[in-house]
Amino acid sequence: MNKKVFTFAVVGFFVWGSFAQAQMSSTNFKIRWDSISTGGSDTASSASYLLRDTAQTAIAGSSTSASYRLDQGYRSGVDEQMISFDVFVQDLSLGRSATALSGTTVSVDTTGLSINNYVGLVQDVGSGQVSMIGKIQSIGSGTVTVDVWKHSGTLAVVDGVNDSLYPLTGSAISFGQLSSSSLKTALIAFEVTSANDNGYVVQVYEDGNLRSGSNEISDVADGSVSVGSAEYGARSSDTSLSDSTFDTSDTALTSAFQTIASENTASFASRNFLTLKTAVDPIASSGSYAHTISFIASGNF
Numbered sequence: 281m282n283k284k285v286f287t288f289a290v291v292g293f294f295v296w297g298s299f300a301q302a303q304m305s306s307t308n309f310k311i312r313w314d315s316i317s318t319g320g321s322d323t324a325s326s327a328s329y330l331l332r333d334t335a336q337t338a339i340a341g342s343s344t345s346a347s348y349r350l351d352q353g354y355r356s357g358v359d360e361q362m363i364s365f366d367v368f369v370q371d372l373s374l375g376r377s378a379t380a381l382s383g384t385t386v387s388v389d390t391t392g393l394s395i396n397n398y399v400g401l402v403q404d405v406g407s408g409q410v411s412m413i414g415k416i417q418s419i420g421s422g423t424v425t426v427d428v429w430k431h432s433g434t435l436a437v438v439d440g441v442n443d444s445l446y447p448l449t450g451s452a453i454s455f456g457q458l459s460s461s462s463l464k465t466a467l468i469a470f471e472v473t474s475a476n477d478n479g480y481v482v483q484v485y486e487d488g489n490l491r492s493g494s495n496e497i498s499d500v501a502d503g504s505v506s507v508g509s510a511e512y513g514a515r516s517s518d519t520s521l522s523d524s525t526f527d528t529s530d531t532a533l534t535s536a537f538q539t540i541a542s543e544n545t546a547s548f549a550s551r552n553f554l555t556l557k558t559a560v561d562p563i564a565s566s567g568s569y570a571h572t573i574s575f576i577a578s579g580n581f
Contacts, residue, residue: 362475363472366470367469367470368398368449368469368470368471369449369450369452369453369467370400370446370450371446371450372450374446375444375446376388376444377440377443378440378444380440381436381437381438384426385423386426388445390420392447393424393447394416394419395417397447397449399416399426400553401438401446404443405442405443406442407463407465407506407557410435414429430517448467453466453468458558460559460560460562462507462559464558467555467556469551469552470552471551472541473550474543476579477546478545479542479579480543480550480577480578480579481542481577482576483577484533484537484540484574485536485573485574486533486572486573488535490512490558491569491571492568493567497510497558497564499511500512503525503529503530504530507559508562510564512557512559513531513533513556514557515529515554516540517541517555521541523539524540526554530557542580
C-alpha cells in the first residue's frame with residue numbers, strides 16, 4: 281500500500297487602512313466615531329453613488345503633533361479602515377485530545393495555548409467530522425474557554441473519543457503521509473471586519489491542482505471526498521452561499537475566484553472556515569504533493 285506525502289502553502293490577502301483609530305468598543309461592538317449634530321444621513325444613495333453627510337457638526341477639521349493626528353467631526357474617519365481580513369491555519373502537529381465540552385469551555389491540555397489564540401475543536405476527526413472555531417478568552421486548570429463557537433449549523437459533541445482541539449497558528453498545512461484507507465482534513469479559518477454597509481465577500485483560488493511533478497490528485501467531482509478515491513476538495517462553514525456550492529458539498533478548488541463566505545451588511549469580527557479534504561487510492565503515484573491556496577476579502581459596492 282503506497283503512502284503519499286502532502287504539503288500545502290496557504291496565503292492570506294488582506295486590505296487595511298494605514299491609520300490607527302481611538303474608538304469606544306466592547307466585546308461585541310465598536311463606535312468608530314460620534315458627534316453632536318443636527319442632521320445628515322449614513323446611507324443616502326442612488327444607483328451609482330453612496331453619500332455620507334452631516335449637518336452642523338460643532339467642530340470639524342484636523343490637527344497634528346509629532347505622534348498623533350486628530351480628525352474632529354463625525355465624517356473625519358469615514359475614509360479610514362474599511363475592511364480587515366485575517367487567516368488562521370490549523371496546526372495539525374499541535375492537536376490534543378478534548379475530553380469534555382460545556383458551552384464555550386472545553387477540557388483539554390492547555391500547554392502552548394494563550395489567550396487570544398484562535399482554536400479549532402473537531403468532533404470525530406476524519407471523514408464525518410464536526411468542526412467549530414473560537415478565540416480563547418480564558419485558560420483554567422485543564423480548560424479553555426472561547427468567546428463564541430462558530431460552526432456550520434451543528435454543534436460538536438465531545439465525548440473524548442477521537443475529539444481534538446487544534447491551535448489555528450500555522451502558516452502552512454502538512455497532511456503528512458496518506459494511505460488509501462484514510463481521509464485527511466484541515467481547517468483554514470478567517471475573520472473579517474467590514475465597515476461597508478453592503479458587507480463583504482471572501483473568495484479562494486489555487487495556483488493549480490494538487491500535484492507532484494506531472495502527477496496530480498483529481499478534483500472532487502461528485503460532491504464528496506471519499507476514502508479510497510484519489511480526490512481533493514473543500515467545504516465552507518457558511519451555509520448561505522448563492523454563487524458557489526462550497527456550502528452544500530465538497531467542492532473543487534480552481535484557478536478562478538470562488539466565493540466561500542459573504543455578508544450583506546457591515547460586520548464586526550465575522551468568522552468562517554474552510555475544511556480541506558483529501559484522499560488517495562491504492563494506485564496513486566507516491567510523491568510529495570503540494571499547491572498554493574490564496575484568499576481575498578473585498579467589500580460589496
